[in-house]
Amino acid sequence: MTSKHTGWPAEIAIDFGTANVRMIHRDGGVIFDEPSLCCLAGLRDRPRFVAAGAPVYAMTDRTPAGMRVRRPLRRGVLQDIEAATHLLRYAASQAIKRRSFRSPRVMIGLPADVTQAERNAMLTAAQDAGLNPVCFVPEPLAAAIGANLEIEAPQGTIIVDCGAGTTEVALLSLGGVCLTRSLRGGGAELDAAIIDYLHVGHKLLVGRGTAERIKYAIGEASSRGGAADPVDVKGRSLVSGLPTAIRIAPIEFAEVIERHAQHIVDLILEVLAQTPPELSKDLLGQGILLTGGGAATPALREKIEAGTGLSVTIANDSSLCVARGLFSLLQGGDPAN
Ligand SMILES: Nc1ncnc2c1ncn2[C@@H]1O[C@H](COP(=O)(O)OP(=O)(O)OP(=O)(O)O)[C@@H](O)[C@H]1O
Numbered sequence: 275m276t277s278k279h280t281g282w283p284a285e286i287a288i289d290f291g292t293a294n295v296r297m298i299h300r301d302g303g304v305i306f307d308e309p310s311l312c313c314l315a316g317l318r319d320r321p322r323f324v325a326a327g328a329p330v331y332a333m334t335d336r337t338p339a340g341m342r343v344r345r346p347l348r349r350g351v352l353q354d355i356e357a358a359t360h361l362l363r364y365a366a367s368q369a370i371k372r373r374s375f376r377s378p379r380v381m382i383g384l385p386a387d388v389t390q391a392e393r394n395a396m397l398t399a400a401q402d403a404g405l406n407p408v409c410f411v412p413e414p415l416a417a418a419i420g421a422n423l424e425i426e427a428p429q430g431t432i433i434v435d436c437g438a439g440t441t442e443v444a445l446l447s448l449g450g451v452c453l454t455r456s457l458r459g460g461g462a463e464l465d466a467a468i469i470d471y472l473h474v475g476h477k478l479l480v481g482r483g484t485a486e487r488i489k490y491a492i493g494e495a496s497s498r499g500g501a502a503d504p505v506d507v508k509g510r511s512l513v514s515g516l517p518t519a520i521r522i523a524p525i526e527f528a529e530v531i532e533r534h535a536q537h538i539v540d541l542i543l544e545v546l547a548q549t550p551p552e553l554s555k556d557l558l559g560q561g562i563l564l565t566g567g568g569a570a571t572p573a574l575r576e577k578i579e580a581g582t583g584l585s586v587t588i589a590n591d592s593s594l595c596v597a598r599g600l601f602s603l604l605q606g607g608d609p610a611n
Pocket of ligand 1: 290291292293294295347349350436437438439440441461462486489490493566568569570572592
C-alpha cells in the first residue's frame with residue numbers, strides 16, 4: 275500500500291538515533307534494535323570492519339590501540355558516514371537473515387528541522403549500504419503516530435521527543451508539523467553532565483556507560499519512592515589513580531538534572547510563545563506528550579508541568595514511539611485513522 279506521507283510504498287523503515295538504531299519491517303515490526311555503534315580497526319584511510327551494534331556496546335572505552343569504536347551520529351546529526359554505512363549494512367544483513375527482500379525501499383526518520391546537508395549525508399550512507407530508494411519522514415510525526423495521537427484532527431498537539439542526542443518539540447495539527455524547535459542535545463548530554471559532576475565534586479572519573487546507569491538508578495529509586503537510597507558509583511580516583519567505589523545520595527545530582535530539564539522547559543516555552551491562539555487553546559485540554567527514551571528522565575515531567583502549567587503524559591514504551599509510528603506508516607496509514 276502507498277503511504278500517504280511518502281507517496282510510495284516502503285518495505286523497511288529505520289529509526290537511526292544517536293544512541294540506538296531500529297529497523298522495522300512492514301510485515302514483522304521491529305526486527306533490529308541495537309546501539310548505534312560501530313567498531314573499525316586498522317589504518318585510518320582503509321579501516322576494517324570489526325563489529326557493529328550490540329556487541330560493540332561492551333567494547334566501548336575498552337578497545338586496544340588500532341581499534342576504534344565510532345558513533346555515526348552526534349547530537350542527532352550524522353557525522354561519520356563511513357561508520358553509518360557499516361552499521362546500516364550490518365543491521366540490514368541481520369534483518370535480511372530473517373526476511374527475504376532485495377534492495378528494499380526504505381523510509382528513514384529524521385529530525386523535523388534537518389538541513390539539506392544532513393539529509394544528503396543520511397542518503398549517502400543508506401545508498402552506500404545498499405538501501406535504495408530512500409524517503410524521509412519527520413521523526414516527531416512518526417513519534418506522534420506511534421503514541422496513538424489523533425494527529426489528523428484539526429486540533430493542536432505538542433509532542434516532545436526526548437532522544438539521546440536531540441530533543442525536539444513539535445506542534446502538530448491536521449497530520450502535519452506546524453511548528454518545531456529542537457535542541458541538539460538530550461540524554462547523552464545529561465550523562466556528560468553527570469560525568470563532570472563526579473569529576474569536579476568527587477574527583478572520580480567514570481565512563482559514559484556508568485553515568486547512564488547512575489541516571490537510571492536515580493529514576494528507579496524516585497519512581498519507587500526511595501529517592502534517598504544511595505547509588506553505588508565505580509570509577510578511577512583522580513587523587514589516588516586507583517579503582518574506587520563510592521556511595522552517593524541521589525539528591526546530590528538534583529541540580530545537574532534540574533539544569534538539564536530546564537533546557538527542555540525553555541524549548542517548550544519557545545514553541546508555546548509562537549503557537550497560534552486557536553491551537554494554543556487546544557493545549558489546555560490536550561497537554562503535552564513526552565516520547566523518546568529520555569522521557570523517563572527523573573523529575574522531567576514535574577519540571578515541565580511546573581514551567582508550563584500544562585499536564586504532561588509520558589507515552590507507553592516511550593523509546594519505541596518513532597519505531598511504532600514508522601511501522602504504521604509502512605502500512606500506509608496511522609492508527610488514528
Ligand atoms: N529510564 C530512563 N531514564 C532516563 N533516560 C533514559 C531512560 N531510558 C532511556 N533513556 C535515555 O534515552 C536515550 C535514548 O533514547 P532514544 O532511543 O529515544 O534516543 P535515540 O533515538 O537514539 O536518539 P536521537 O533521537 O536523539 O538521535 C539515552 O540517552 C538513554 O540514556
